[in-house]
Amino acid sequence: MADSTDFVRQAIAEDVAAGRFGGRVQTRFPPEPNGYLHIGHVKAICINFEIAKEHGAVCNLRFDDTNPTKESVEYANAIEHDIRWLGYDWPKTLYASDYFEALHGFAIKLIKAGKAFVDHSSAEEISRLRGRERGGEDSPYRNRSVEENLALFEKMCAGELAEGECVLRAKIDMRHPNPNLRDPTLYRIMKATHHRTGDRWKVYPMYDWAHGQSDSLEGVTHSLCSLEFEDHRPLYNWFCEQLEIETPRQIEFARLNMTHCLMSKRHLLRLVEGGHVKGWDDPRMPTVAGLRRRGYPAEALRDFVKRVGVAKYNSTVDHRLLEFVVREVLNRTATRRLGVLDPLKLVVTNYPEGEEESFEAQDMPGVDGTGTRQVPFARELWIDRDCFAEDPPKGWKRLAPGWEVRLRYACLVTCTDVVKDASGKVTEVHCTWDPESRGGATADNRKVKGTIHWVSAKHALDAEVRLYDHLFPESPDEGEGDVLERLNPNSLTVVTAKVEPSLAAAEAGTRLQLERVGYFAVDPDSAPGKLVLNRTVTLKDGYKPGKPPAPPKGQGKQKQKPKPKPAKPAAPTGPAAELAFEQFAALDLRVARVKTAEPVEGADRLLKIGLELADGEQRTVVSGIRAYYSPEALVGRQVVYLANLKPRKLRGVLSQGMILAANGPEGEAILLEPERALPDGAKVT
RNA sequence: UGCCCGGUGGUGUAAUUGGUAACACAGAAGUUUUUGGUACUUCCAUUUCUGGUUCGAGUCCAGGCCGGGUAACCA
Numbered sequence: 001m002a003d004s005t006d007f008v009r010q011a012i013a014e015d016v017a018a019g020r021f022g023g024r025v026q027t028r029f030p031p032e033p034n035g036y037l038h039i040g041h042v043k044a045i046c047i048n049f050e051i052a053k054e055h056g057a058v059c060n061l062r063f064d065d066t067n068p069t070k071e072s073v074e075y076a077n078a079i080e081h082d083i084r085w086l087g088y089d090w091p092k093t094l095y096a097s098d099y100f101e102a103l104h105g106f107a108i109k110l111i112k113a114g115k116a117f118v119d120h121s122s123a124e125e126i127s128r129l130r131g132r133e134r135g136g137e138d139s140p141y142r143n144r145s146v147e148e149n150l151a152l153f154e155k156m157c158a159g160e161l162a163e164g165e166c167v168l169r170a171k172i173d174m175r176h177p178n179p180n181l182r183d184p185t186l187y188r189i190m191k192a193t194h195h196r197t198g199d200r201w202k203v204y205p206m207y208d209w210a211h212g213q214s215d216s217l218e219g220v221t222h223s224l225c226s227l228e229f230e231d232h233r234p235l236y237n238w239f240c241e242q243l244e245i246e247t248p249r250q251i252e253f254a255r256l257n258m259t260h261c262l263m264s265k266r267h268l269l270r271l272v273e274g275g276h277v278k279g280w281d282d283p284r285m286p287t288v289a290g291l292r293r294r295g296y297p298a299e300a301l302r303d304f305v306k307r308v309g310v311a312k313y314n315s316t317v318d319h320r321l322l323e324f325v326v327r328e329v330l331n332r333t334a335t336r337r338l339g340v341l342d343p344l345k346l347v348v349t350n351y352p353e354g355e356e357e358s359f360e361a362q363d364m365p366g367v368d369g370t371g372t373r374q375v376p377f378a379r380e381l382w383i384d385r386d387c388f389a390e391d392p393p394k395g396w397k398r399l400a401p402g403w404e405v406r407l408r409y410a411c412l413v414t415c416t417d418v419v420k421d422a423s424g425k426v427t428e429v430h431c432t433w434d435p436e437s438r439g440g441a442t443a444d445n446r447k448v449k450g451t452i453h454w455v456s457a458k459h460a461l462d463a464e465v466r467l468y469d470h471l472f473p474e475s476p477d478e479g480e481g482d483v484l485e486r487l488n489p490n491s492l493t494v495v496t497a498k499v500e501p502s503l504a505a506a507e508a509g510t511r512l513q514l515e516r517v518g519y520f521a522v523d524p525d526s527a528p529g530k531l532v533l534n535r536t537v538t539l540k541d542g543y544k545p546g547k548p549p550a551p552p553k554g555q556g557k558q559k560q561k562p563k564p565k566p567a568k569p570a571a572p573t574g575p576a577a578e579l580a581f582e583q584f585a586a587l588d589l590r591v592a593r594v595k596t597a598e599p600v601e602g603a604d605r606l607l608k609i610g611l612e613l614a615d616g617e618q619r620t621v622v623s624g625i626r627a628y629y630s631p632e633a634l635v636g637r638q639v640v641y642l643a644n645l646k647p648r649k650l651r652g653v654l655s656q657g658m659i660l661a662a663n664g665p666e667g668e669a670i671l672l673e674p675e676r677a678l679p680d681g682a683k684v685t
Numbered sequence: 686u687g688c689c690c691g692g693u694g695g696u697g698u699a700a701u702u703g704g705u706a707a708c709a710c711a712g713a714a715g716u717u718u719u720u721g722g723u724a725c726u727u728c729c730a731u732u733u734c735u736g737g738u739u740c741g742a743g744u745c746c747a748g749g750c751c752g753g754g755u756a757a758c759c760a
Contacts (some may be wrong), residue, residue: 005699032759032760067760070759126758131687132687133688133756134686177687178688178755178756180688180754185757185758187758206757227691227754228760229754230689230690231754231756232755252690305699307697309697310698311697312750313698314690314692314753315696315697315698317697317710318695318697318706318711319695320696320710320711321709321711322697323710324710324734336720398721407719408709408720448719450719450720453720502714516720516721516722517720539720539722540722542722567724650692
């Protein structure tokens with residue numbers, strides 16, 4: 001998997017190999033500072049920064065700040081912070097507004113070349129004249145003289161004309177099949193204060209007019225963007241060509257979609273403004289700020305993007321892939337602690353009242369050289385309510401009346417009694433402990449039903465724990481009406497948990513695992529004496545309550561198998577498969593003798609087989625029959641060998657042709673053998 | 686509707702550019718385990734359809750079907 005790359009990387013590698021752009025590579029991430037970054041942006045960020053890194057090249061952050069009415073420094077600062085948090089850095093923050101002067105010069109150049117004009121048509125009129133499916137019509141102002149256009153444009157720039165009075169347009173082709181080339185607008189009059197250039201400009205460039213030239217001016221070689229800009233590429237190229245500046249190569253890829261997620265700025269804004277979440281950094285939000293607060297490590301986000309890949313197909317990634325990468329990072333980085341979310345009192349009846357001791361617990365069990373801590377133990381403990389069952393189902397591996405379980409890191413306890421309230425709800429579980437089992441193991445090494453987590457009632461800390469669920473169903477866009485009607489009303493549950501005292505001084509941002517429960521991050525709302533945890537993600541749960549523990553195997557719906565495969569040739573699905581009889585003549589089939597056979601490293605289905613055809617030369621063939629034939633059973637045997645195949649590499653081994661085999665009734669491969677006794681090297685017909 | 690772009694398992698990406706459909710996630714089964722976690726093993730695909738070219742097609746050609754983008758004085 002390491003040796004295949006996506007189409008963007010391939011295209012760039014080809015350009016480098018061809019010496020295009022002088023063999024240079026430079027990318028950029030060009031957000032508009034009008035909102036917060038979300039997981040979809042993370043994809044674009046990683047692609048641009050990682051590709052640059054792979055080529056030892058620069059990737060700049062450049063703000064596409066061409067519309068002062070929508071943009072602000074607050075957004076810009078948040079964006080910079082998020083990208084740095086993701087682990088990327090860049091030499092200098094750039095702005096499209098840095099190029100306003102240059103763009104102005106470019107416009108004059110275009111006007112002088114007769115390729116731009118000032119249009120006094122209204123927005124509606126321009127839209128109408130642009131036409132729909134068929135081509136449009138020329139604007140009545142299209143044939144103004146260069147001098148008049150120049151004068152008018154200077155008036156626009158000087159603020160002498162009113163907003164909306166006119167625009168500067170390129171003069172391309174109103175009948176062009178691509179509507180983007182039907183005299184696109186370059187500048188509109190906007191008397192707004194820009195967050196960087198102040199009141200210097202009364203006109204602001206449109207995206208198309210600013211983007212390509214900005215790329216070109218700062219030396220970008222590959223302008224990577226999302227699919228919806230595909231139709232803009234001809235315009236991007238046209239501008240650079242007309243202005244006689246280097247034309248960077250724009251390559252488009254699909255943006256990220258994820259199940260249970262709404263990614264558009266508009267919807268995210270509605271969630272915030274409608275009070276459906278607590279803010280842009282609400283841990284349920286797919287924003288970088290939200291994911292960070294939730295406890296998702298930056299490393300996991302980067303890995304996620306790597307695993308998602310880059311393509312042009314409009315896909316939707318399963319949210320569970322994100323959870324997987326988060327768990328993977330957290331599993332090896334988050335220290336373990338004990339805590340219960342739904343406390344149920346457990347009394348160790350044979351433990352002396354008022355006494356206490358402590359047990360050593362590992363911070364990273366299974367990892368040598370990591371720390372330990374002491375966890376206090378006493379007569380009264382808290383366990384999680386779902387670790388006890390009065391009437392345990394089959395396969396239950398936790399506590400139940402009469403059962404013995406291990407308290408993690410502590411000892412073995414046996415349930416002797418249950419206390420209930422008037423409604424029948426269990427309020428206390430009584431156990432006895434085995435003092436010989438201190439540390440969790442006994443001399444007789446007896447097996448117990450399972451291991452559960454606990455915390456000493458007297459020593460436990462209260463913690464506010466926020467449990468999160470998806471904001472939306474799997475496919476929020478499917479269904480009638482407003483998507484907000486599909487908001488999950490239970491996306492946030494707050495509980496008061498009991499956690500071990502070592503968490504008292506945990507700092508905001510700390511990530512930990514509550515053993516057997518999940519991964520958590522200390523929320524910035526925490527204060528001394530007030531611990532607030534966000535559940536980042538649950539542990540993968542192998543326990544399926546609904547499932548019978550020992551499913552009657554064999555039949556059932558899972559294997560709608562016994563569909564007999566047609567006995568078509570297996571291993572070489574190519575040439576020998578279903579050939580007309582006479583076509584056999586074209587195949588160079590030979591009898592060959594196996595001289596050597598050995599497994600191919602790193603491929604558990606492949607064998608590397610050395611063949612001899614009596615011509616003194618040895619041929620090597622790689623065949624996927626390892627599951628059915630041992631190397632020993634093959635050596636010395638005659639096989640049918642297809643000699644006139646183009647050699648190809650399999651797992652790093654050059655395979656010269658293939659050995660013929662057929663599918664057996666179970667789908668296994670059966671090697672074909674010459675029917676009659678033939679000498680090695682003989683042609684099979 | 687015009688133009689543009691796509692279509693490989695439940696999901697996402699591969700396939701040395703025409704030569705065993707691979708990797709990961711999810712799901713299922715099992716082994717190990719002081720976390721029902723981790724680790725490990727196994728299973729899970731008529732490559733959208735129909736024709737064509739070819740010894741050989743996921744890959745090339747033609748047509749169909751389906752999906753997405755776009756038609757701003759937004760980016």
